[in-house]
Amino acid sequence: xxxxxxxxxxxxxxxxxxxxxxxxxxxxxxxxxxxxxxxxxxxxxxxxxxxxxxxxxxxxxxxxxxxxxxxxx
Ligand SMILES: [Zn+2]
Numbered sequence: 001x002x003x004x005x006x007x008x009x010x011x012x013x014x015x016x017x018x019x020x021x022x023x024x025x026x027x028x029x030x031x032x033x034x035x036x037x038x039x040x041x042x043x044x045x046x047x048x049x050x051x052x053x054x055x056x057x058x059x060x061x062x063x064x065x066x067x068x069x070x071x072x073x
Pocket of ligand 1: 020
């Protein structure tokens with residue numbers, strides 16, 4: 001029996017070209033950029049600049065949009 005996760009693991013998928021979860025994305029983990037880090041979430045939700053070594057600029061833009069929508073709920 002699989003133990004259901006309390007929260008969906010959310011990540012950016014380079015192949016989906018956007019945010020995805022394990023339920024929606026069939027791609028391999030190597031195509032994923034995890035955003036599970038607390039500090040990363042803070043930076044993104046606050047719209048702070050994310051270090052370039054963390055992510056490509058276009059990815060950061062998608063992530064910021066994503067966390068902006070989360071912040072409104
Ligand atoms: Zn994918």
